[in-house]
Amino acid sequence: MASKPIDPIDELIDELVDKRRDPLGYAMLAFPWESSKLAETGPRRWQCEVMEDIREHLSNPATRYEPLRIAVASGHGIGKSALISMLIAWASDTIEDTRIVITANTEQQLRTKTWPEVLKWRNLSITRDWWRPTKTGIFSLAPGHDENWRVDAVTWSENNTEAFAGLHNVGKRIVVITDESSTIADKVWEVIEGALTDERTELIWIAFGNPTRNTGRFRECFGRFRHLWKTRHIDSRTVEGTNKKYLDELVATYGEDSDIVKVRVRGLFPSASSMQFISSAAVDKARAEIVDVEPYEPLAMGVDVARFGDDSSTIYFRRGRDARSIPPIRLSGVDTMQLAARVAEEHRTHGATVICVDEGGIGAGVVDRLKQLGLPVVGVQFGGKPLGAVRLQDGVKVANRRAEIWAIMREWLQGGAIPDDQPLADDLTGVEYSFNSRDEIQLERKDHMKARGLASPDDGDGLALTFAVPVLPSYEDEDEWVGDEGRSEAGGY
Numbered sequence: 001m002a003s004k005p006i007d008p009i010d011e012l013i014d015e016l017v018d019k020r021r022d023p024l025g026y027a028m029l030a031f032p033w034e035s036s037k038l039a040e041t042g043p044r045r046w047q048c049e050v051m052e053d054i055r056e057h058l059s060n061p062a063t064r065y066e067p068l069r070i071a072v073a074s075g076h077g078i079g080k081s082a083l084i085s086m087l088i089a090w091a092s093d094t095i096e097d098t099r100i101v102i103t104a105n106t107e108q109q110l111r112t113k114t115w116p117e118v119l120k121w122r123n124l125s126i127t128r129d130w131w132r133p134t135k136t137g138i139f140s141l142a143p144g145h146d147e148n149w150r151v152d153a154v155t156w157s158e159n160n161t162e163a164f165a166g167l168h169n170v171g172k173r174i175v176v177i178t179d180e181s182s183t184i185a186d187k188v189w190e191v192i193e194g195a196l197t198d199e200r201t202e203l204i205w206i207a208f209g210n211p212t213r214n215t216g217r218f219r220e221c222f223g224r225f226r227h228l229w230k231t232r233h234i235d236s237r238t239v240e241g242t243n244k245k246y247l248d249e250l251v252a253t254y255g256e257d258s259d260i261v262k263v264r265v266r267g268l269f270p271s272a273s274s275m276q277f278i279s280s281a282a283v284d285k286a287r288a289e290i291v292d293v294e295p296y297e298p299l300a301m302g303v304d305v306a307r308f309g310d311d312s313s314t315i316y317f318r319r320g321r322d323a324r325s326i327p328p329i330r331l332s333g334v335d336t337m338q339l340a341a342r343v344a345e346e347h348r349t350h351g352a353t354v355i356c357v358d359e360g361g362i363g364a365g366v367v368d369r370l371k372q373l374g375l376p377v378v379g380v381q382f383g384g385k386p387l388g389a390v391r392l393q394d395g396v397k398v399a400n401r402r403a404e405i406w407a408i409m410r411e412w413l414q415g416g417a418i419p420d421d422q423p424l425a426d427d428l429t430g431v432e433y434s435f436n437s438r439d440e441i442q443l444e445r446k447d448h449m450k451a452r453g454l455a456s457p458d459d460g461d462g463l464a465l466t467f468a469v470p471v472l473p474s475y476e477d478e479d480e481w482v483g484d485e486g487r488s489e490a491g492g493y
Contacts, residue, residue, distance in 0.1 A: 012126065020094035021058035024051040027086045030093065030125045037124055044240050046232070047083045050206075053230055054087075058202060067196045067203040069229045071181070071221035073211040074267040075236030077243060080208045081114055084177055085121030087206065088151055091175045092138070093127050095202070099169045100151040103188075104179040107155045111135070114179050115153050156188045164188065167195035173202040181209035181218040189217040211262075211269040219269055222426060223454040227312075227332070233267040233422060257281045277406065277433040277443060282413045283425050289417040293320040298353035302465025303343055304458050305336070305363035307446070311455075313339050314462030315346060323463060324417040326350060328424070330459070336365035344373055356380050356468040358461060380405075380468045382461075399442035401468070406431070406443055406460075408467040418463065427460030 019026035024043065033042050043051065050070060057068045074080060084102065092098050104110040119133050132139045140149035167174055176192055178184055196203045209218055221229040236242045247265050254260045257280050259270035271280070297320045306313040313334060317326035329346070331339060343355060343366070359367045359379030370377035382402035390398065390407045398404045418424060432444045446456045
C-alpha cells in the first residue's frame with residue numbers, strides 16, 4: 001500500500017511550530033537570504049543577539065510566562081526596522097492567534113518608515129500568502145481568526161490608549177514593539193505595563209530608539225528600571241553594513257564625546273548636563289585600559305549597601321590601578337547578615353587589605369557583623385567630613401566624604417582600568433554635582449537621581465568606596481601611581 005504523500009503546507013507548518021521559541025531559526029528559514037531581494041546573507045550580529053535573548057527566555061519553562069522586556073538604544077542605520085519586521089513575522093507565524101501591536105512616535109514615522117519595512121519583509125516571507133496586509137494592520141487569512149490573529153500599527157496618543165489597554169490574549173502570545181521610544185509619553189508606557197498581565201501567556205515587549213532624551217521612560221529602562229529590562233547600546237560603527245564614512249565624519253566634526261555623536265553614532269544618551277562630575281571620555285578610557293599589577297599589591301574592597309527595594313548591594317575590588325581583574329558582585333534582596341556573610345567569603349578568597357563599607361542607614365549592621373568576625377572593615381559615612389585627602393583645582397573643596405572619594409576616583413580613572421560594564425559606566429557618568437553655600441562641591445543624592453529617571457548609583461559608589469582609606473603601594477614613587485592631585489598625606493590610594 002502506497003504511503004500518503006506529505007502535504008508541503010503541513011510540513012511547513014510543522015517547521016514553523018518547531019521555531020515557535022526560536023526567532024533566529026525562523027528568520028533563516030523564512031526569508032530568501034541568498035536571493036537578490038535581500039542585500040544581506042543573514043541577520044546582523046546584534047540582531048542575532050536580540051533574537052537569541054528571546055529564544056533563551058522562551059525556552060526556559062521558569063521564565064517563559066514572565067514578561068520579557070528588551071530595550072535597544074542605538075545610533076542610526078543599524079537595521080532596527082529590519083529586525084522589527086523579522087520579529088513580527090516570527091511571532092505571528094509560529095503561534096496561532098498571536099496579538100502584536102507596533103507603535104511609533106508620529107504617524108509619519110510609522111506610516112512612511114517603519115510600516116513599509118514591515119510589509120516588505122512580510123511579502124518576502126515564506127508565508128506571505130497566509131496574510132492580508134493593510135495600511136494599518138496585517139490579518140490572518142485563516143477562517144475565523146482574522147480578529148484575534150493580527151498585527152496592528154498604532155500611532156500612540158496620550159488621549160487614546162485603548163489599543164494598548166485592550167491587549168489581552170490569555171494562553172497565547174502578546175508582542176508590543178515601540179519604535180522611537182524616547183519620545184513616547186510616560187502614560188502610554190504605563191498603559192502597556194498594565195496590559196501585560198495575562199497568566200500563562202508569552203509576553204514580549206521590545207523598545208527601540210535613538211536615545212535622544214535623557215529623561216522619560218525609555219531612559220529609565222537603562223536607569224532605575226534596568227533590573228526589569230535586558231538593555232543594549234548599539235554603536236553604529238560596530239554594525240555590518242552601516243555607512244562608516246558618514247559616521248566617521250560625524251565623529252571628526254563634533255568629537256567622540258559630543259551629544260550628537262553619542263546619540264547618532266554610539267547609541268548613548270546625551271550628557272545629563274554641564275554639571276556631569278565624571279566625563280564619558282574618562283570612563284570610556286578606563287573601560288578600554290589594561291594594566292598589570294603585582295599580586296602582592298594591597299587589595300581594597302568597597303561595599304555599597306542597598307537601601308531601597310529596587311537597589312542592589314555591590315561589592316567592588318581594586319588592586320592599585322586595576323579594578324577589572326576581579327569582577328564586581330551585585331546582590332539583590334539580601335539582608336545585612338547575608339551581605340556580611342558574602343563579604344566575609346570574598347575576603348577569604350581574595351585576602352583584602354581593607355574592606356570599606358557605606359555604614360549609613362542599614363549599612364551599620366554590615367559593619368558591626370564584619371567587626372565581630374575580626375575582618376579589616378572600615379565604616380564610611382558618606383555625609384561625614386572629608387579627610388582632606390584630595391586637592392581640586394582653583395582651591396575648590398569638597399563638602400563631604402562621598403564627594404571626596406568620588407574626586408579621588410575621578411583622578412584615578414585617568415590611568416585606571418574598570419570593567420567594560422554599561423551599568424557601571426552609567427553610574428559613573430550619571431552623577432551630577434553642585435556647589436553649597438561654602439563653594440564646596442557636593443554630589444547629587446541618590447533620591448534625586450531616581451527622580452530624574454536614573455538608577456541609584458550602587459555600582460559607582462561600590463567602586464568609589466575602594467578609595468575611602470589609603471592603601472600603601474609597594475613602590476617608591478607614589479606620584480607615578482595616583483598623581484599629586486589624588487594623594488593623601490597618609491599614603492596612596
